[in-house]
Amino acid sequence: MNQIIPEAHEKRRSAAAEAEILLGCHGLGVRRDGRWLIRDVDLEVRRGEIVSIVGPNGGGKTTLIKTLLGIERPSAGHIVRPRGVKLGYVPQRLAVDRTMPLSVERLMTLVRRAPRADVAAALEETAVAHLLRRPVQELSGGEFQRVLISRALLGKPDMLVLDEPVQSVDFSGQVDLYRLIASLRDLHGCGVLMVSHDLHVVMRATDRVLCLAGHVCCTGEPGDVSRSPEYMRLFGPQAADTLAIYAHKHDHVHTPSGEVVPAHGHDHDHHHHGHAGEGGH
Numbered sequence: 001m002n003q004i005i006p007e008a009h010e011k012r013r014s015a016a017a018e019a020e021i022l023l024g025c026h027g028l029g030v031r032r033d034g035r036w037l038i039r040d041v042d043l044e045v046r047r048g049e050i051v052s053i054v055g056p057n058g059g060g061k062t063t064l065i066k067t068l069l070g071i072e073r074p075s076a077g078h079i080v081r082p083r084g085v086k087l088g089y090v091p092q093r094l095a096v097d098r099t100m101p102l103s104v105e106r107l108m109t110l111v112r113r114a115p116r117a118d119v120a121a122a123l124e125e126t127a128v129a130h131l132l133r134r135p136v137q138e139l140s141g142g143e144f145q146r147v148l149i150s151r152a153l154l155g156k157p158d159m160l161v162l163d164e165p166v167q168s169v170d171f172s173g174q175v176d177l178y179r180l181i182a183s184l185r186d187l188h189g190c191g192v193l194m195v196s197h198d199l200h201v202v203m204r205a206t207d208r209v210l211c212l213a214g215h216v217c218c219t220g221e222p223g224d225v226s227r228s229p230e231y232m233r234l235f236g237p238q239a240a241d242t243l244a245i246y247a248h249k250h251d252h253v254h255t256p257s258g259e260v261v262p263a264h265g266h267d268h269d270h271h272h273h274g275h276a277g278e279g280g281h
């Protein structure tokens, strides 16, 4: 596991603060069927930065990503995506039937044609070049994710956007995948935006965390936390349920209709469980 060394992290953080914004949004809202799926979301990802979106099921993480990518239409606010910025997307699910016979090589060029050498180089980068001729349905969860990341790399993106890159991957595989994502950021100097359920692993591999439960509940820099004794206690070996102990003050509650209303000064730390619109907590 990549331990965050405070000094290196600090250096990167100040470099990222100066860097160009690759992707972001201001006051972004998506409303469907009379309900706000996400609302008032502000986000900026700069070159060289890894930003992670965490939050409960149904909190709007995928909706946010899809809206940033132009797959979903925003209902409010605006998206920041400077001209010329190339995005590489690793989706949560692939619209390809995994039961159909399909080789890794074919999957890599299904949407975008690419020279063989580029395909081989992209697979090499994620250490799965040896899987070129294998049928995708034989791959492990971790191998499949690596192939999808390679596919995104083929377009030489300035920004990698990953939706749940570690799902169906075991714990040590998750650690390896986050390490790979961090090394790709270092190598290419790209920005990274990723969605994750589990804060405990993503926490160490990220520069900034945004907790989304319909709206931005909190956003913070895990590096600040990592320097404190609390971090060692909270995110040490027993950090299995880090999301629950990622303590943050709440000044609001969620009503059953998904509205956010002030909590009349009763701040509390709490667990994020259930759906964003499931009522107050």
Ligand SMILES: Nc1ncnc2c1ncn2[C@@H]1O[C@H](COP(=O)(O)OP(=O)(O)OP(=O)(O)O)[C@@H](O)[C@H]1O
Binding pocket: 032, 033, 037, 055, 056, 057, 058, 059, 060, 061, 062, 063, 064, 197, 275
């Ligand atoms: N096109 C749509 N129309 C109506 N409701 C939608 C649409 N897309 C998503 N939703 C709803 O919006 C909410 C947010 O979904 P979303 O997939 O963005 O959440 P998520 O945080 O990514 O969840 P998970 O962690 O389970 O992947 C859910 O209640 C979902 O059912």
